[in-house]
Structure formats: C-alpha cells, structure tokens
Amino acid sequence: MKADFLKYQAQTTTHPLAMEISHANGSYIYDTNQKSYLDFVAGVSATPLGHNHPKVIQAIKEQLDKYLHVMVYGEYIQKPAVELTKLLARHLPFPLETTYLTNSGTEAIEGALKLAKRATGRSEIISAKHAYHGNTMGSMSVMGYEERKQAFRPLIPDVRFISFNIEEDLKQITTKTAGVILETIQGGAGFIEPKNDYLTKVKSRCNEVGALLILDEIQPGIGRTGKLFGFEHYNCVPDILVTGKGLGGGMPIGAFTSSKKHMDLLAENPKLGHITTFGGHPVIAASALATLTEIIESKLMPEAIEKEQLFRNLLVHPLISEIRGKGLMLALILPSEDITNQVILKCQDQGLILFWLLFEPKAVRITPPLTISKDEIAKGCSIIIDVLNSIQKN
Numbered sequence: 001m002k003a004d005f006l007k008y009q010a011q012t013t014t015h016p017l018a019m020e021i022s023h024a025n026g027s028y029i030y031d032t033n034q035k036s037y038l039d040f041v042a043g044v045s046a047t048p049l050g051h052n053h054p055k056v057i058q059a060i061k062e063q064l065d066k067y068l069h070v071m072v073y074g075e076y077i078q079k080p081a082v083e084l085t086k087l088l089a090r091h092l093p094f095p096l097e098t099t100y101l102t103n104s105g106t107e108a109i110e111g112a113l114k115l116a117k118r119a120t121g122r123s124e125i126i127s128a129k130h131a132y133h134g135n136t137m138g139s140m141s142v143m144g145y146e147e148r149k150q151a152f153r154p155l156i157p158d159v160r161f162i163s164f165n166i167e168e169d170l171k172q173i174t175t176k177t178a179g180v181i182l183e184t185i186q187g188g189a190g191f192i193e194p195k196n197d198y199l200t201k202v203k204s205r206c207n208e209v210g211a212l213l214i215l216d217e218i219q220p221g222i223g224r225t226g227k228l229f230g231f232e233h234y235n236c237v238p239d240i241l242v243t244g245k246g247l248g249g250g251m252p253i254g255a256f257t258s259s260k261k262h263m264d265l266l267a268e269n270p271k272l273g274h275i276t277t278f279g280g281h282p283v284i285a286a287s288a289l290a291t292l293t294e295i296i297e298s299k300l301m302p303e304a305i306e307k308e309q310l311f312r313n314l315l316v317h318p319l320i321s322e323i324r325g326k327g328l329m330l331a332l333i334l335p336s337e338d339i340t341n342q343v344i345l346k347c348q349d350q351g352l353i354l355f356w357l358l359f360e361p362k363a364v365r366i367t368p369p370l371t372i373s374k375d376e377i378a379k380g381c382s383i384i385i386d387v388l389n390s391i392q393k394n
Contacts, residue, residue, distance in 0.1 A: 026050045132183070212239035240262070
C-alpha cells in the first residue's frame, strides 16, 4: 500500500508521514498494525468533535438515505444547507447574515476576494506578511510568503502586504483598497494573536476609506478559541467572514458570509458571480449542521479555555520558550527547527500525533479535538515532556 501511495497518489512533499490508517474514533487514530495514536492535531483543526462522533455520523447516514447531489449550488432548496446557513446567521452579529457554501476554505477565500472587488468597484487587495489563506491562485496571491509563490507567478495583480500588528502600516489602506484580508489569528506564521486592539483599528481604517475587512477564520473558527469565532475575542466584526475546516466536522467545506446586500451582488451584473457545482452538498451540509449544533449547545467552547490552561500548566520545560495561541489553537515554540522535527517524529513513535506549522519552523502544532478529555491531554503532554527530556539529555 505504501508503494502504491507514493507512486499513484500525488504528494505535497518528498517526505510524507505515510501512516497507513485502519480506523479512527474519538481522540484516537489507529494504523493497520492496530497501534493507537492520540490525536493532538484533529486533521489540522478539521475535526472539532473528534473522529466518528455519533451525532455527525447519524446526520450523514440519515442524509445518505434521502439524496446526494441533485443540482448545482443555489438552484434547489435543500434543507441541510438552508438550516446550516440559518444557524450560522443566528449566531453571528449583524450584518453577517447570508452565507455562500463552498467546497473548501480556499474557494471561500476566492469568493470573498471577488465579493470585496464587486462591492467596492476597486481592485486593490491588502494582505499581511506571513499570511496563509489557501493555495489556489487567488488565495496564493494574498499569501505573504514569497518562497511558496515564486514558482507560480504571475499571480493576481494589485495585492499589497502590510505587517500584522503594526499600526503604522494601516496608512497603506486607502480609497484604492477593495478589501483587507487578515487571519484573525495568524496560523502558518506561528499562531500570532492581534495585539493592542489591532483588528479594531484595521476595521476603523477600512470604514474610513470604504474598504471591506475580510477575516479568515478557517482555523480559529467553530469554537476552537473558546468562542464560536475568534473575532469575538477582539471587538471586531468583519464585513466578510470566511470559515471552513472545522465547520464540516471532518467533511470538506468552506463558507463566506456577509450582509445580504453584499451577497446579492453575486447574483447580477454579472449574474452567476460565483458558481460551484458541489458547494452546499447535502451530505456535507448535514455533517456541518450536526457539528455546529453540538458545539453551540454543548459546553465545549468554555471547556476549550479550561483545557488551554491545562496544556499551559503541563507543558513547562526548558526547551519550550513560549506557548502561543488561544483555546485549543496552540503552538509550542522550541529552540530550533531540528528540535521541532525530532519532537514531532519521536512523539509519533510514542503514539502521539503532532504536526508542523507552515512558515514557523520552530513551532509544534497542538490543535486537538474540542472533545479531548483532560486525562487524554495529560497523557499526551506526558509524552511530549518525556521526548523533550530525552532530546535535552542528548
């Protein structure tokens, strides 16, 4: 199977982890040798209720028995998609009331960028250095990491970059700017939080010049930071909200949300302003609806803050210089890239799944399911500390 995996399935790196999966349940993934792995990554924040959550599986099975794909997005009334977008609106501040469902986070970013241009009649997009918003051509254009982009140029023009958390750079947002796109918490850069009311100041500047603020909540959204959306921590409501990953509960999804006034612009001049065949797929929407309902109605969001503190209490070690992030979106900062690699690979050998961040080589990702128990947290942290001790001795 590994030989076929490497030969027939296109790879993203020359060194995939290549664990052969048998099944997964709760906070654990099992390989074909029946070895269990405690999951501290949750599919890179994509399975907030863990693996095979019964309510998610039930919703998927019930929808499977009714119908799968029946028509391209937006033509037929399909209950799972309607109920999902309605639930999102109910738990978002005004004017975030109308949602376009897509197949992935990066497609939702594409739609948000198009909407900002359509709503303002402008072309300039401002993003942040070290930003990551996806890997399609539009999303890559607003990626703030030239090394990952240079092989694919030319990209979309009229994109400028400012430094995250640097207030002086906000002067670059002008009447030429259609939209400013930021991650609420910078992910690939190392889980960098906004400081000193930064997002509030960005929104104020956007209002001054008539630009739209797009907040990318693909990672921090859906309860991961202890609130349903990360922006709720920072006194800032975006003009366009983008989410994905965790919203699907393990199924592929993306979404962008704005005012009905703005979203209606995609229906005319020109019509079909954004179209997709499988966006809002009924099975995926059913999974997302069950996931979102459970996160809203349970105690998982306040518990995420308690669990964050438990991680911070247990992960104290001379080799850990800092723990960044909020809730269950955490990153350990270690002394070097080599130590980071050792920790991730040795922990996997010990039955604990950790992962890297895109642009910060000294960071170790910790984004477990929101459903992870405190005993499981303690178990995983013990493995990390033991591995760090072994590295320190050598």
